[in-house]
Every structure is written in structure tokens, then in C-alpha cells.
Amino acid sequence: MRDQESGRVPPGRRLSTKEAAELLGVKAETVYAYVSRGQLSSYRPPGGRGSTFDAEEVEALARRNRRESGGSPATGTDMGVRTRITLIESDRYYFRGVDATELAARHSYEEIAEWLWTGQLRPGITFHAPLASVAVARRAVDSLPEHSGPTDRLRVAVAAAASTDPLRFDLSEDAVLGTARLLIPTLVAALPPQRRTHRDEGSLAQRLWRRLSPRDPDEASLRALDTALGLLVDHDLAASTLAVRVAASARAHAYAAVSAGLGVLEGPLHGAASGLAHRMLVEVLDQGDPAPVVAEELRAGRRVPGLGHRLYPGEDPRARALFAALEEMPDAEPALAAARDVMATAARHTPLHANVDMALAVLTVAGGMLPAAGETIFAVARTAGWIAHALEEYGERPLRMRPSGHYVGPRPPQPFPGQVTGDVRKSPWTKSG
Incomplete structure (x- = not known):
């Protein structure tokens, strides 16, 4: 649809710019942005002072915006999040269309993470961290006060790991996946072990167990921990995941996006x-x-x-x-x-x-773990889901997740703070005389 600035008036009821903006729930500037993108057509009658818009066309766009944004008023941004990662339906949930509980019963956490990222299963895959990244992350975590919580440690570990990666600003899929496969084991390796051990091998679940429990795990215990990690990989748009997508929409690199998720996770209504x-x-x-x-x-x-x-x-x-x-x-x-x-x-x-x-x-x-151990398990597991959502968001239009605030404060102009009504004071920078 093109802007119609001349010719006959299109049929149908016409709306002013103000009326169109009110119907769409946007500012007048956004109405003209819709016109420039071809989503609306406008007509300015000869001698008229403003454009008019076909009412049916505006109403159709408003319906489309509400549908795509889940019922929210249109804001000129696309807050409807289309995803191919997780579906929650009828007391079940699915990763890329496959029952997530079945995946967790049959596959390791690393295998499920790969499925979530790429849609491919890689039997036997394990994630291992580079020694340089682990060394920096451990030093950063060890510098924290003893009472620091698990999310504190993980946030610091993420920031430290990011500082060792000069390629972190590469947002291509291969680069982000490479980051994910190194970051998750780095987070685990950076956590202080519950007992001295010279071993840091095996599956991610084995390495994580040593950071959470002073006990030697049996096979069933490790399987339970690995199952928990696999089940918690993702859960659609939880609060932390939405924060990750907002960060990714602004083109924050993967480490920064994960940090955004960790910042939300710590609340008692979520990861804690x-x-x-x-x-x-x-x-x-x-x-x-x-x-x-x-x-x-x-x-x-x-x-x-x-x-x-x-x-x-x-x-x-x-x-x-x-x-x-x-x-x-x-x-x-x-x-x-x-x-x-x-x-x-x-x-x-x-x-x-x-x-x-x-x-x-x-x-x-x-498992003889501390109360905060569940928060650690949740955060490590969910990092894979955050990466999957960041990858999806990198493929969307930048900065699309930018809603407009609905201002409900006093309307301007208001008197300057401390100024008596009617008291017009000169600026200290204005010369007198």
C-alpha cells in the first residue's frame, strides 16, 4: 500500500492522524512510520492540513498488531515472540516438537542442549572448558566473599569468561554455539568444589555433582542430576528468558545475554x-x-x-x-x-x-547439598535454553522488543522543582543588564 497524496479520495470512512493513532494505540509519528513501511495508506485532500486514513484499513492493522503481540496495544514494536524452541500444551511440554520428558529420560544434558540449539542429536557429546577461561573465572569467583550466593558466583564467572574471549562480539550462529559449548562447562568448573579432588572429568553432571555435594555419587544419583538438568533446559518465555531475549534484541553478545538471565533468575519466585x-x-x-x-x-x-x-x-x-x-x-x-x-x-x-x-x-x-544447590542446577541447566533464545532473537529485527511506556504522571508543563508559581528566576548563566 502506497501513500496517496493526490487523486480521488479512497472510499470508506476516513480518520484523522490523531484518530488513527488512538485506535492503534501509538503516537502520531508511528502512524507515519506505518505509512513509510507500506502497512498503511494515507490521503491528503487538496488544501487539507493533514493526512487521513481509511478506517477499515486502520482497524485491520490494529487487529493484526494485537494478534501478533498477544493482545497488547500496538506500540510500533513487535512484542509477539515467535519461537521454535519450546511448546507448553495440555500439561506437557516439548523441545522442537519432541516430548521434553522423553528426551530427558533417554539423553544427557549436553545432548538435549545440542538438540535445542541445532535440531540435531549428537550422541555422546560432552562440553569441556578451555583452561585459560577456567583459570580466570576461578580467580574471579574465589575473590568473592564467602557468603556469596551461587548466582553471584555464576554472574562473576560469566563476566570473567567473556573477558578472555576476543571473539565474543561475533553473533553468527557458529560463533555463538562455540561460545555456549565452552561457557557452560566454564561455569561449572569455576564453582568451588565441596571436597578436594584432582579429578575434573566425566559428564557435566559428574563435574557439577562435585561442586554441590561432599558425597560420592552413585550411578542413580548422577542420573537424577542429569535428568534434572535436561528437564530444566528451557521452559518457554520465563522471566529470565524474556530478559535474555531483550538483551539479544539489543545485540548484546551471548555472555551479556546470559548475564541478563542470571540477573532475573535469583528471585524467590524463579530460580531460587x-x-x-x-x-x-x-x-x-x-x-x-x-x-x-x-x-x-x-x-x-x-x-x-x-x-x-x-x-x-x-x-x-x-x-x-x-x-x-x-x-x-x-x-x-x-x-x-x-x-x-x-x-x-x-x-x-x-x-x-x-x-x-x-x-x-x-x-x-x-544428595546432602546446601539449600542453594537447586538454584545452581537451575541456572546451569537454563543457560542452554538462554543461548537457544538468544540465537533466535539474533535472527529477528534489532531492537524490536522496545515497548512504549504508558505515561500516567502529571501533564506538562509543570513548575520546576523548588520554583514558586509565578516566580520567574533568571539562569545563573544569564548576564544582567
């Missing part, structure tokens, strides 16, 4: 949620009775940790799959029993299923 469930299960095990523990949570006005999920009216499929793996873990039965008791007790108040945070808490309690 399993720590709350961990502490609750420890209390139940110590007291031998879930009732007073659940009662205290409710009395404090809190939700019972580890129960319910807004995307799953029924059962969280990640929890179901991880619980199945935990059933095979020899030391998990007490924590599993505590989780079942919590669910049964809470069901008298609100019948909610366990979510993946509860299952993750069972893993960390059974």
Missing part, C-alpha cells in the same frame, strides 16, 4: 524457589511431622513452597519425570516421603500438585 522447598523438607524431616511446618507457612501468609504452577492446571510434567528418576536414587526415600507428606497435608487446604521445585528440593536434600 527450590531453596525454599529444600528448607521446608529439612524441617519436616527434623520434626517428623509436616503439619506444623505447613501450618507455619500458611500462618506467615506464604504459599507452601513447591506446590502448583501457573502453566500446568494438572501435574507439572518436569516434577513427574524427576520424581521417577529420584525413585531409583538410594538415599532419596526419606526426602520423597517428606514431600509426599507435605502434599497430602497441604491438599486439605488447597489441592495442588508438586512442581519441579519440590522435586529439585528432594534431589538436593537427598
